[in-house]
Amino acid sequence: MREHNLALALREIAFAHTPVSRADIASATGLTRATASSLVDALVGAGLVVESGPTARPRGGRPATGLVLSSTGPAGIGIEVNVDYVAVCVMDLAGVVRHRRIEGGDWRDVPAPEALARAASLTADVARSARRSGLRLAGAALAVPGLVQAPYGPLQLAPNLGWQDLDVLAVLRDAPDLPAVPLTVDNEANFAALAELYAAPAEPGAPRSFLHVSGEIGIGSGIVLNGALVRGRHGWSGELGHLTVSPDGPDCTCGSRGCLEQYAGLDAILRAAGLPAPRGTSLGGVSAVERIVETAKTADPSMLAALESAGTALGVALAGALNLLDLDAVVLGGAYARLAPWILEFVEQEIGGRLLSAPWSAPQVRASLLQADAAVLGAARSVVQGVVDDPASWVARVGA
Template structure:
């Protein structure tokens, strides 16, 4: 056996074992001991101890209270993910707001900030400069101080290549924008921090997947904002498609002869169920209310109409029409992919009490297998913060799953 190959195999084995220990600690219901990790993984106690010592020095694990014992002997020290270890910076660009948040290694959100303003009048360079400033302010926040930042992930509502170029974001009016280069050029805040860019619905779906702690393995996450996107999770993994551009739910046709969409096609779902379409249909488009305020007003009016059993109230009619269009399109998705759950996110999450029953009814009428396998429609547990939280969470999960690169060069 050639000698030069042995160190490579040993390095790969060490990397695998480090990730295995981290995942065991992350998945445990209470801080496990070294002996418990050894028993669960099949690794020797000496190997586990050496790996744990390395992870402790690298600020990836910390020692917790002793594990309770039922028998005699001294209780063993427990192990937990290090709250003071590497954290992830999540960023989001949406049509009417910018957002940033920091999530620590335990998954706790340390800081979140939102800047609400219409981004459409501004060039990509201007928007990215504002985002860079927001990132800088976030990293300087007192509740983030002292946390090493392992990386940043940016959620964008559009088609994103693997190297972070936004090929098309119709609702922003962007095409072929090299986001990593433009964002890192805006200032020193992100200098030296690894940056990835992904579709906002994809990152929101990943956030939802992990927030539910394995409760869902196959679902479609629907991101409702001014645009409508979807993140598809199959067998616990995000489905991206051949070029990473899956999930453009908002540009599936409800009516081929319908109104023209910003993408250039006609009758797209966004024209019937997007945020602006709902506000317009509810008679609130001309009031110049901030979107967040308008949506709160919609939810309140819908609740009032429900209490009075007034199904013809304009807001109830608007929500029913949007939900019906959503249901028509989602029924096609369910027929194609055979998922068992639809998760309503973004603006749809707080409106789910009025949207979900109509969506479920449309799916029930149109999905071939629904008689044997009902489809559940749920509200997102992360709500409007799913994309930015999912972005930051993706960074820390990468460290937890593959800690060796951090130990080598990130400390």
């Protein structure tokens, strides 16, 4: 019961836009003032909450002590290994990104332990910075582009990395640099959707049922229905990139034919525009999405045609997803956020023409504000949210 009430009290502080008092918490939760006060003391003692000075009292009266989430309390680390970059970040309890690192590369021809060792090394860097900022590391979450059994693995398949049947957390844990924190893993598209969900509440009326598309070399998606991630039976939902656009289309890395990735993935767009796909960015080259954006900005006809084809194929697949799922919105994330000026129109056109319910309620299609950062932010957010949802475990862990 106290565990539940600790979470209730912390949620009141976390969701408020201004500092709240012990009395505010008592009245919002229906707890007595004494109970609320004792819960707050425990949250302060465990470093989750700090006193911020007197609250404003709009109706007058004596100002009370304001409470806000601590910016030196527990923090979560997000780690993303993707086909052409590795990214890490540290997020504090209030959802603010405090440290981040991103490094281009090409991990397609590299053994998994080497890619994960690089991720571990960047993680060690941001962990040191975080500790210097006074943060305490609650855990780290790894985002991978493929089928993985969340939250502890194994990874079944990351087709674009060439990884298969891998205990990905064990490999990460074996890297010499990795700081000693609890680890979890999930699909990058699920984490990206989670980040979008948490980024949204600030806008009133923001859609709470949406598909977040992570468009990179590969294409994944995360399904959010009524504010909750739809993960499927094994956590393998959202494999939009392997929806068939044309049954006899080109071979895919997954073994099937005519998958969306072969029409609308970044390499496929470069190929269709007659450009070589850049292999790696670590030696000063530009990434696939930068190459596409640069070329599109020159109004190169081959590139514009390639982007139209990609947008059309993406729209066909998304219309299918929307016919199945009945959502409010599609968020174009990852590299698609940058390509939106050239693809959005064609995506909307296919959805308008192919979604049975479009004449009654056409879903909004928009670019993500988080862009390629979404997955790593969502990974860090999952750790932070774990603490907010269950502060009692953190209180027990720090012995407060």
